[in-house]
Amino acid sequence: MIPVTHYTHGRPASPLAQEPVIDPDRLFFVTVRDNGRNGFLAGPFETHQEALDLVRQAKSLAQAQDPWAAFYSFGTASLPRDYPRMPTGIFNKLLEKVNTYA
Numbered sequence: 001m002i003p004v005t006h007y008t009h010g011r012p013a014s015p016l017a018q019e020p021v022i023d024p025d026r027l028f029f030v031t032v033r034d035n036g037r038n039g040f041l042a043g044p045f046e047t048h049q050e051a052l053d054l055v056r057q058a059k060s061l062a063q064a065q066d067p068w069a070a071f072y073s074f075g076t077a078s079l080p081r082d083y084p085r086m087p088t089g090i091f092n093k094l095l096e097k098v099n100t101y102a
Contacts, residue, residue, distance in 0.1 A: 020048040026078040029089060030058040034072040042089035044079070051076040054095055061091050 021028075028051040029043030041058040045051045055074055062069040079086065089095075 018052060020052055021078070022048070023078065025081050027081055027083075027086065028076055028078045029087070030054050030074070030091075031077040032058075032062060032069070032072050032074055034068075038077075040077075040087045040089050041074075041091045042095055043092075044086060044088070048076060048078070057095055058089075058091050061094055 027044035027046065028048045029045070030041045030051050032039045032041055041062065042054050043051055055076065059069070059074045062072065062074070
């Protein structure tokens with residue numbers, strides 16, 4: 001299991017309302033959370049803004065594949081750039097204009 005060290009879920013409801021985090025030592029992801037389970041939907045990205053820009057699109061893909069996803073929380077998370085087993089988002093190939101670090 002990969003520990004999520006930073007995440008943003010819940011309020012604000014719109015990813016556009018969130019101020020992006022600037023941290024050159026971290027890589028950013030679009031994430032999903034459901035009842036204690038976490039998943040990486042897109043990423044890793046060099047900037048938090050790149051992840052924020054894809055939250056809505058990744059959420060739509062998740063809801064198209066799983067009707068229960070309407071009840072999940074979607075947001076962003078980050079991991080240290082030197083994390084030994086960097087995950088990749090499960091929707092990277094499906095999302096348009098995904099520029100990932102890995």
